[in-house]
Amino acid sequence: MNDMTRFDREGEARAILARNDRGGYTVPTDRLYPFQWNWDSAFVAMGFALFDPDRAYRELERLAEGQWDDGMIPHIVFHAPSDTYFPGPEVWGTRHRIATSGITQPPVFGMALRHVHEAAVKAGLPGADERTRVLFQAALRSHRWWLRARDPEGLGLVAILHPWESGSDNSPAWDVALARVPATTTTVIRRKDTGHVDASMRPRDEDYQRFIHLVDTYRDCGWDPQRQWASAPFKIADVQMTAILARATADLMHLAETFGTSEERSELADMHQRLTEGLARRWRLELSRFVSLDLISGEDVEAPTQACFMPLVALHLDDAQRGAVTTEIERWRQGMVVGLPTTPAFSPAFEPKRYWRGPVWAVVNWLLADGLRMNGAEDLACQIERGTVQAIERAGFCEYFDPTTGEGLGGDSFSWTAAAYMVLRRRSGAPATGAGAT
Ligand code: GLC
Secondary structure, X not given: OOHHHHHHHHHHHHHHHHHOEOOOOEOOXXXXXXXXXXXXXXXXXHHHOOOOHHHHHHHXXXXXXXXXXXXXOEOEEOOOOOOOOOOOHHHHOXXXXXXXXXXXXXXXXXXXXXXXXXXXXXXXXXXXXXXXXXXXXXXXXXXXXXXXXXXXXXXXXXXXXXXXXXXXXXXXXXXXXXXXXXXXXXXXXXXXXXXXXXXXXOOOHHHHHHHHHHHHHHHHOOOOHHHHHHHOOXXXXXXXXXXXXXXXXXXXXXXXXXXXXXXXXXXXXXXXXXXXXXXXXXXXXXXXXXXXXXXXXOXXXXXXXXXHHHHHHOOOOOHHHHHHHHHHHHHHHOOXXXXXXXXXXXXXXXXXXXXXXXXXXXXXXXXXXXXXXXXXXXXXXXXXXHHHHHHHHHXXXXXXXXXXXXXXXXXXXXXXXXXXXXXXXXXXXXXXXOOOOO
């Protein structure tokens, strides 16, 4: 790949972000996802930080407009109407100042804030500190919400009440738990996704009904966190979510040195300790990975998925763990054109083209490579980053990639793939940056 091609792709990446801009926030892609999505925007903000820190702050500020009074940052903010997506605001029936969904998504926000702040300071952006100070408080309120609403029993693990909260919506990790959820709905389902992308890549209808059953259930609880916790038919203490929250907490601890009070600093340190201890207990040496916990059945979630490695972004593994994890990741990459598959090919659940059941996501690789680097596995981190960059250069800025062929799938002109391209291209050639560096 020569420099000229790379330069062109960088221009294309920026053009995608510009095209998906709807006024200070970026839609993941036109039509298929026509609103602001929570973790997408956090990744996009880190992409913008490379060349326009002011716009990077705007992305986070617009997301924070959707934050509820109790601290939750919703998974979708419906800033402007669109009829190309289901379920829209009328199905969620939430009561925030602006229309939002009623569930959340991985809290990459705190990681992004540190990243944007550092880029803004480096660029000498006027007013950066003031903007960081406000967003730091938003992030802190959201972390408090996580622990209060989603770890009321103090396990040191936060739970998802809906597969869509995980960000890995259709992952085999949810199959056993989701099968217990009734497929009956009071909402009339009008799927729009299968009108934009081939149905063979999307969740099956019966699972979709279960997704909506959960929405109906929580709407009937008036979106009250305690009532939802008590009546949730799906409740999984998720290692991916907990790892991202723990890592974002570490990034907030760093920001708190400048922007926090001493109480806030110790509050964050306690939060961090609780989450990292909770995560550490989920390690399974015999599997060479971490496992989530189904809080309804009390059983470990056995399905191997990318989530099982996500604790690397938050924990410093010991030598035995690091060796086991890197060997296992290598095994998952074997025979693949692009790694890392979100479900390994040896799993019976592997489907290389279906949503979260095998395909490669650039942002997942972004986090995993970050965690590997943080744990001293620089070579493997670089290989994963380079593989991602090459997949994008070959197939374009698709939503995700078939690991067995490298084919680009799902929606195209995808914002977070564009952001990932810009960030990973720089990182893959860069020397090790150490813990907490994003
Ligand atoms: C899908 C993904 C989710 C993402 C959203 C918008 O729902 O599973 O992680 O945030 O699309 O890109």
